[in-house]
Amino acid sequence: MAHYIIDALAMLGMSYVMGFLFYGFYRQFNARVQRRWGPSVFQNFFDNMKFLFKTETIIHGPMFFFGPMIIFAGAVTTVLFVPYLKDSNWLQGFSHSGNLILIIYLLVVGPLGNALAVGSSGNPFGVMGVTRGLTRLMGLEVPFLLGLALVMVQHETASVHAIMAAQTDFAHWNLMTNPIAFIVMILPFMASQHASPFDVVGAPVEVYAGPRVEFSGRLLGVLMTQNMMMTVAKLVLIADLFLGGATTIWALIAKTFALFLLTAAVSTSFPRLRTEQTVDFFWKIPLGLGVIGVIATVWFPWS
Amino acid sequence: MYHHEHCEGFQCEQQQLEASLAQSGNELGALDRLMAWFRQRSLFVLAYGTGCGAIEMRPLMTSRFDAERFGIIGAATPRQADVLVISGYLAIKTLKRVIRSYEQMQAPKYVIGLGSCTINGGMYWDSYNTIKQLDHYIPVDMYVNGCMPRPEALIEGFVALQQRIAAGTPSGFERYRANIDWYKANQRRVLGDNMPPDYTYDWYHAGGVA
Numbered sequence: 001m002a003h004y005i006i007d008a009l010a011m012l013g014m015s016y017v018m019g020f021l022f023y024g025f026y027r028q029f030n031a032r033v034q035r036r037w038g039p040s041v042f043q044n045f046f047d048n049m050k051f052l053f054k055t056e057t058i059i060h061g062p063m064f065f066f067g068p069m070i071i072f073a074g075a076v077t078t079v080l081f082v083p084y085l086k087d088s089n090w091l092q093g094f095s096h097s098g099n100l101i102l103i104i105y106l107l108v109v110g111p112l113g114n115a116l117a118v119g120s121s122g123n124p125f126g127v128m129g130v131t132r133g134l135t136r137l138m139g140l141e142v143p144f145l146l147g148l149a150l151v152m153v154q155h156e157t158a159s160v161h162a163i164m165a166a167q168t169d170f171a172h173w174n175l176m177t178n179p180i181a182f183i184v185m186i187l188p189f190m191a192s193q194h195a196s197p198f199d200v201v202g203a204p205v206e207v208y209a210g211p212r213v214e215f216s217g218r219l220l221g222v223l224m225t226q227n228m229m230m231t232v233a234k235l236v237l238i239a240d241l242f243l244g245g246a247t248t249i250w251a252l253i254a255k256t257f258a259l260f261l262l263t264a265a266v267s268t269s270f271p272r273l274r275t276e277q278t279v280d281f282f283w284k285i286p287l288g289l290g291v292i293g294v295i296a297t298v299w300f301p302w303s
Numbered sequence: 304m305y306h307h308e309h310c311e312g313f314q315c316e317q318q319q320l321e322a323s324l325a326q327s328g329n330e331l332g333a334l335d336r337l338m339a340w341f342r343q344r345s346l347f348v349l350a351y352g353t354g355c356g357a358i359e360m361r362p363l364m365t366s367r368f369d370a371e372r373f374g375i376i377g378a379a380t381p382r383q384a385d386v387l388v389i390s391g392y393l394a395i396k397t398l399k400r401v402i403r404s405y406e407q408m409q410a411p412k413y414v415i416g417l418g419s420c421t422i423n424g425g426m427y428w429d430s431y432n433t434i435k436q437l438d439h440y441i442p443v444d445m446y447v448n449g450c451m452p453r454p455e456a457l458i459e460g461f462v463a464l465q466q467r468i469a470a471g472t473p474s475g476f477e478r479y480r481a482n483i484d485w486y487k488a489n490q491r492r493v494l495g496d497n498m499p500p501d502y503t504y505d506w507y508h509a510g511g512v513a
Contacts, residue, residue, distance in 0.1 A: 027371070031369070031371065034365075034366050035366050036365075036366040036369035036371070036372075037369055037371075037372050038369070038371055038372065039371045039372060039373075039374055039376075040374075043344075043345070043371075043374055046341050046344040046345040046374060047345045047347075047374075049338075049341040049345075050341045050342050050344070050345040050385070053338045053341060053342065054409055054410070054411070055409075055410045055411060056409040056410040057409060058382065058409060125380075209378075209379035209380050209383065212383070213379070213380045213382065214380075214382055215382065215383070216382035216383055216409040217409045220382075220383060
């Protein structure tokens with residue numbers, strides 16, 4: 001029992017620390033691309049703490065309060081059901097009791113909680129943001145699920161542990177054996193991280209702040225916290241599924257950082273797409289590739 | 304707290320000035336100091352482009368002067384902002400929007416008055432439809448003097464504000480809460496019946512004054 005509690009706390013703490021350091025790196029990376037110094041690597045931590053220490057937080061009714069809590073609970077459970085290390089007793093959480101299908105369900109808890117909370121705030125900009133978010137979700141969920149399905153079909157299991165165990169060395173990584181699934185998966189993954197070509201939902205530095213427009217103070221702090229933890233959980237999930245998992249913490253950090261760097265590089269290079277362009281893109285390129293991938297995996301099982 | 308029986312007219316202003324001078328922030332506990340440090344390290348700015356000063360905010364935020372080095376970054380909505388930068392003169396119509404934006408921000412919040420127009424009216428000193436002293440309508444934490452101040456001056460103002468926050472000096476918001484009657488009376492004097500809706504400061508009616 002004590003093992004589970006310590007393990008869960010370690011996973012949550014590690015996701016949080018990795019999350020704010022990765023986002024801090026992202027802000028510095030962006031700054032250097034724009035030829036400026038940028039903030040400290042710990043800036044996201046400072047921002048988050050500042051919001052958590054605000055003395056005033058506006059709340060529009062009970063649902064407005066429970067929405068961020070639902071999102072936060074979704075993030076925490078996702079973190080706990082993704083195995084962080086391979087062949088280890090530590091950083092496993094409850095991943096032995098769950099599988100990929102459960103994780104797919106948990107990934108949508110966030111957007112739903114968001115819609116519930118923002119709807120009760122009555123802010124038209126917030127509702128606009130949620131509409132954009134759910135439209136984009138419609139575009140990215142289909143290829144995302146198809147990418148996961150491809151991996152599950154390839155290994156004939158829904159267990160993340162079994163998929164990790166099957167990728168023994170670099171040549172057997174799913175990245176090498178099933179590159180189509182990786183491409184199908186990585187683009188919606190970038191969108192789900194709110195990275196630049198697909199960040200029309202939050203639309204930072206535009207006239208409004210998307211679904212978060214009405215959140216302030218501690219609720220915004222909670223939302224920032226869950227966002228950082230969720231990002232790391234998703235990165236670890238992709239590393240588990242395609243990069244063969246990680247046996248040590250250092251390997252885990254290296255692999256997730258490589259994925260994060262890929263996202264950061266893409267998002268600094270490409271301008272923002274409009275909502276309908278995003279959906280069009282997802283239903284053409286990744287979905288088309290996904291269909292090709294299904295045909296290839298079912299008819300030519302080469303792995 | 305402001306009451307009519309205690310002072311009259313400019314005496315109130317004098318009292319407020321002395322009250323804020325008398326307070327030093329050295330009595331902060333460890334957690335308060337930590338909170339103050341986080342607060343000063345991360346300032347989200349609601350840049351209110353009222354006057355010509357708005358033109359100085361763009362180079363400040365972008366690559367040339369890069370305010371993000373100091374943890375200063377633009378916020379899209381008043382709900383998430385910590386600092387309201389009033390960049391220049393305020394027409395009476397604009398004042399109404401400023402008050403509304405200010406009251407929607409969540410405490411602790413700070414106001415920076417940018418340019419001479421916020422101090423004494425500047426070149427609009429005899430205009431019929433601009434306010435002359437911003438501090439009569441919303442509490443200003445830091446003035447940046449000049450017409451227009453360069454982005455360097457604005458950065459200096461921000462850094463001075465950060466030092467005040469780190470030292471735990473009470474922010475203008477506390478002054479606003481304590482003297483809400485005075486501020487509202489001043490606002491009513493210029494806005495007349497055209498006052499902004501009062502649900503943005505509903506703590507006032509809830510009896511939670513100061």
